[in-house]
Amino acid sequence: MLQPVPALSSDNPPDNLQARLQIAVGKALFDKLWVFAPSSTDASDGLGPLYNARSCAGCHQAAANRPVSGSRQSPQPLPKHYLLRLGAQGKDQPDPYLGFQVQGFAYPDLASEGQLRVQDLPEPVPGSDLLRHRRVLEWQPTHSPGPDKTTVRSLRRTPDLSGIGLLALIPEPDLRAQADPEDANGDGISGRINRVPDAIQGRLATGRFGWKAGTASLEEQVLKALHRDIGISSWLFPDADGDCGTRQPLCRNLGNGNSTAQDGFEASRVATDALVRYTRNLPPPATVAKGDRADLFQHTGCAACHRPAYRIPFPDGSLREIQAYTDGLLHDMGPGLSDGLQESGALPSEWRTPPLWGLSRRLDQGKGALLHDGRALTVLESILWHEGEAASSRQRFLTMSRDEQNSLIEFVESL
Amino acid sequence: MKNPILRSTLLASAVALSACSTADESDSQTANASGQSTVTSEQNVTAQQVVSHYAALAHAKYSDSLNAAQKLQADIQQFLDAPTEANLEQARNTWVDARVPYQQSEVYRFGNSVVDDWEGKVNAWPLDEGLIDYTANSYGEESEENPFYTANIIANPKLMIGGKTVDASTIDKTLLSETLHEIDGVEANVATGYHAIEFLLWGQDLNGTQPGAGQRPATDYDLENCTNGNCDRRRAYLSAVTGLLIDDLKDIVASWEEGGAAMTDLNGKGTQGGLATIVTGMGSLAYGELAGERMKLGLMLHDPEEEHDCFSDNTHWSHYYDAKGIRNVYEGRYTGSNGETLEGPSLAALVAQTDPTLNREMEAKLAATEAAMQVLVEEAAKGNTVDVLIGAGNAAGNQKMQDAIDALVAQTRTLEKVIKTLDLQGISLEGSDSLDNPSAVL
Numbered sequence: 001m002l003q004p005v006p007a008l009s010s011d012n013p014p015d016n017l018q019a020r021l022q023i024a025v026g027k028a029l030f031d032k033l034w035v036f037a038p039s040s041t042d043a044s045d046g047l048g049p050l051y052n053a054r055s056c057a058g059c060h061q062a063a064a065n066r067p068v069s070g071s072r073q074s075p076q077p078l079p080k081h082y083l084l085r086l087g088a089q090g091k092d093q094p095d096p097y098l099g100f101q102v103q104g105f106a107y108p109d110l111a112s113e114g115q116l117r118v119q120d121l122p123e124p125v126p127g128s129d130l131l132r133h134r135r136v137l138e139w140q141p142t143h144s145p146g147p148d149k150t151t152v153r154s155l156r157r158t159p160d161l162s163g164i165g166l167l168a169l170i171p172e173p174d175l176r177a178q179a180d181p182e183d184a185n186g187d188g189i190s191g192r193i194n195r196v197p198d199a200i201q202g203r204l205a206t207g208r209f210g211w212k213a214g215t216a217s218l219e220e221q222v223l224k225a226l227h228r229d230i231g232i233s234s235w236l237f238p239d240a241d242g243d244c245g246t247r248q249p250l251c252r253n254l255g256n257g258n259s260t261a262q263d264g265f266e267a268s269r270v271a272t273d274a275l276v277r278y279t280r281n282l283p284p285p286a287t288v289a290k291g292d293r294a295d296l297f298q299h300t301g302c303a304a305c306h307r308p309a310y311r312i313p314f315p316d317g318s319l320r321e322i323q324a325y326t327d328g329l330l331h332d333m334g335p336g337l338s339d340g341l342q343e344s345g346a347l348p349s350e351w352r353t354p355p356l357w358g359l360s361r362r363l364d365q366g367k368g369a370l371l372h373d374g375r376a377l378t379v380l381e382s383i384l385w386h387e388g389e390a391a392s393s394r395q396r397f398l399t400m401s402r403d404e405q406n407s408l409i410e411f412v413e414s415l
Numbered sequence: 416m417k418n419p420i421l422r423s424t425l426l427a428s429a430v431a432l433s434a435c436s437t438a439d440e441s442d443s444q445t446a447n448a449s450g451q452s453t454v455t456s457e458q459n460v461t462a463q464q465v466v467s468h469y470a471a472l473a474h475a476k477y478s479d480s481l482n483a484a485q486k487l488q489a490d491i492q493q494f495l496d497a498p499t500e501a502n503l504e505q506a507r508n509t510w511v512d513a514r515v516p517y518q519q520s521e522v523y524r525f526g527n528s529v530v531d532d533w534e535g536k537v538n539a540w541p542l543d544e545g546l547i548d549y550t551a552n553s554y555g556e557e558s559e560e561n562p563f564y565t566a567n568i569i570a571n572p573k574l575m576i577g578g579k580t581v582d583a584s585t586i587d588k589t590l591l592s593e594t595l596h597e598i599d600g601v602e603a604n605v606a607t608g609y610h611a612i613e614f615l616l617w618g619q620d621l622n623g624t625q626p627g628a629g630q631r632p633a634t635d636y637d638l639e640n641c642t643n644g645n646c647d648r649r650r651a652y653l654s655a656v657t658g659l660l661i662d663d664l665k666d667i668v669a670s671w672e673e674g675g676a677a678m679t680d681l682n683g684k685g686t687q688g689g690l691a692t693i694v695t696g697m698g699s700l701a702y703g704e705l706a707g708e709r710m711k712l713g714l715m716l717h718d719p720e721e722e723h724d725c726f727s728d729n730t731h732w733s734h735y736y737d738a739k740g741i742r743n744v745y746e747g748r749y750t751g752s753n754g755e756t757l758e759g760p761s762l763a764a765l766v767a768q769t770d771p772t773l774n775r776e777m778e779a780k781l782a783a784t785e786a787a788m789q790v791l792v793e794e795a796a797k798g799n800t801v802d803v804l805i806g807a808g809n810a811a812g813n814q815k816m817q818d819a820i821d822a823l824v825a826q827t828r829t830l831e832k833v834i835k836t837l838d839l840q841g842i843s844l845e846g847s848d849s850l851d852n853p854s855a856v857l
Contacts (some may be wrong), residue, residue, distance in 0.1 A: 024707030044541035112578020
């Protein structure tokens with residue numbers, strides 16, 4: 001069981017409810033429905049021109065963890081908590097027409113960038129008699145012109161934010177000690193730190209957030225999401241046009257909500273500070289692993305990347321353990337999981353180990369939306385997609401007895 | 416789950432309660448000391464009675480809200496029949512009256528998911544006003560160059576919303592509730608409800624942090640003498656959105672009747688679960704929603720439009736009656752627009768039976784909040800409405816807002832003691848995910 005997170009001593013006035021009120025304000029901003037500019041509500045307008053949702057909570061909600069409804073065998077519309085990331089082939093650049101991602105909603109009288117549908121097609125897993133499902137995307141761009149014909153697409157689900165502020169506290173030396181980019185120990189696993197430009201510090205730093213560990217700080221991650229997903233500008237991303245592409249002139253002429261009352265942006269620094277603070281304080285999942293087969297998790301090699309725990313220094317000076325089940329590093333997951341998109345210095349087949357904590361909450365009777373695009377409905381299906389550096393772990397799993405496999409799955413489902 | 420108090424008329428229940436006088440000594444002392452809840456504290460109440468009466472109060476508040484909205488509908492019709500300034504003023508006054516019972520019902524929104532799911536349709540805030548009607552151009556040159564500047568439903572029989580083409584040639588309830596609703600999931604409902612009506616009656620408040628509310632002319636609805644164009648469509652919008660409010664309020668009244676969704680949901684939670692619902696509503700509205708979202712946010716940003724009833728400058732009353740709603744849920748007593756009081760077994764009485772001192776503390780905190788809110792109301796009467804009080808550089812005004820926030824926070828702190836005393840589990844107060852773990856601040 002996790003210990004309660006202790007306080008920042010310098011930020012713990014006698015009346016802690018007052019300090020916490022900033023977090024409450026942050027939650028209000030997280031839940032806030034942004035509206036189109038111009039409106040009377042300076043502090044609430046600036047939505048779009050293109051947007052995936054009107055609020056953070058519009059996607060970061062429990063429903064994001066449920067499988068796509070309807071039959072897997074026929075194309076199903078995707079709910080808005082999926083987004084389609086776009087990138088130039090072999091280059092870390094957005095699509096010139098549609099920007100970094102497809103937005104399914106738009107400012108009045110502007111066309112959205114189209115709706116997404118998926119179909120999950122069964123295919124055999126090499127070396128076993130089991131099936132897994134490949135997710136096939138259907139997207140009819142309704143926006144013309146675009147996208148560029150060489151643009152690569154990658155479907156992404158909404159990540160769980162529980163305890164995300166704690167992941168930022170994993171000490172740099174511990175991450176370096178865990179990394180083994182040249183596979184010096186010969187175990188086939190070569191996790192590496194992704195060094196990325198830190199937009200706030202203005203230098204290279206360790207990437208910790210996003211599917212590709214492409215963002216160094218939580219603040220940058222939050223403000224980037226605010227900008228691209230909702231279309232709200234802030235001190236770090238001052239362009240009021242959100243994710244309009246460079247060749248999307250109509251989009252670039254709409255809904256500017258930047259105002260002097262908000263420091264010249266659509267969301268002021270005071271507002272984004274509160275939003276970031278709320279996000280940083282989202283509690284970690286308070287679940288305890290069940291089942292006595294944690295040894296199987298070790299034995300298969302799952303734990304080599306889904307590292308059960310790190311000890312992190314808390315602001316009060318104490319050292320505490322967080323059980324996030326991630327090493328925080330990038331790993332090559334093989335061609336099956338490759339999305340073809342070059343992003344933030346990560347190869348198309350490289351993914352940051354996603355934390356498994358809170359998985360029990362994200363599953364409903366064993367079913368959920370797992371992996372980066374939600375293609376795996378169950379822990380088993382998810383395991384079957386693990387290739388590349390994880391290939392030998394999957395092989396060990398496949399050669400275990402059925403009972404042991406079930407025990408391992410049960411353990412993972414309980415996290 | 417049927418309780419006699421639920422079934423009785425307002426008058427009969429008041430009589431039944433005052434006729435009951437078998438209180439033990441400690442309860443009487445409690446009642447005298449608290450001064451406020453003499454009648455209820457003299458009862459030996461059960462938790463079950465408290466929960467049932469909580470539901471009865473909900474029904475009373477929503478019925479009252481419906482009556483007030485029907486009066487509003489009548490006055491709006493009168494205004495549309497004869498679009499004079501006097502009739503517009505009359506409709507505005509009735510809108511303000513209609514907010515009185517509704518704001519007192521907001522405490523039911525938290526803890527009752529049926530109410531919360533419904534609430535967006537009637538009280539959504541902020542509002543896509545530019546989607547509804549014309550807005551003043553105060554956003555600099557970039558907006559002036561905007562070819563879609565007039566993209567609004569009233570001006571455009573056909574337009575794209577959320578990236579989909581909408582046929583808005585006929586403005587009616589179906590267009591607003593179903594067509595717009597389906598476009599963007601539940602979040603699309605920012606074109607309906609009290610605030611949409613408010614915008615249509617007042618127009619934008621362009622006074623910033625200076626005194627003054629919206630100044631929409633009555634002729635915006637005058638077919639003979641139309642200002643700002645499309646008066647026929649504006650009339651249709653106002654009629655439709657008002658009718659929709661009535662429909663939605665009828666739904667929520669039915670929901671709090673025996674067999675209704677909200678009532679069934681509450682009953683299904685059991686007695687302790689019902690008590691948990693009551694305190695969840697009280698704490699969430701006071702802390703996360705009112706102190707946090709509606710007051711602290713606007714104060715932090717010094718943003719005049721964070722105020723909740725921004726077109727009408729009615730925010731002070733909105734906050735006042737939110738707080739009052741919390742208090743009357745605790746005290747089990749609601750005085751309706753017609754002056755009649757519904758009173759019955761209260762949470763106050765239940766707390767007093769276990770810990771009279773704590774009940775006195777809670778009563779004192781609630782009274783202190785009401786006093787702080789009263790200050791805001793009195794300031795507004797002097798022209799210092801909430802948008803003025805939160806202005807940057809208005810230190811005295813800022814402090815008055817902060818005092819009200821502090822009172823709400825203090826009230827929440829005591830409510831936490833109530834939660835402990837009643838041994839309620841699984842409470843999650845809005846905006847304070849871990850109040851029991853007061854050090855979780857990164």
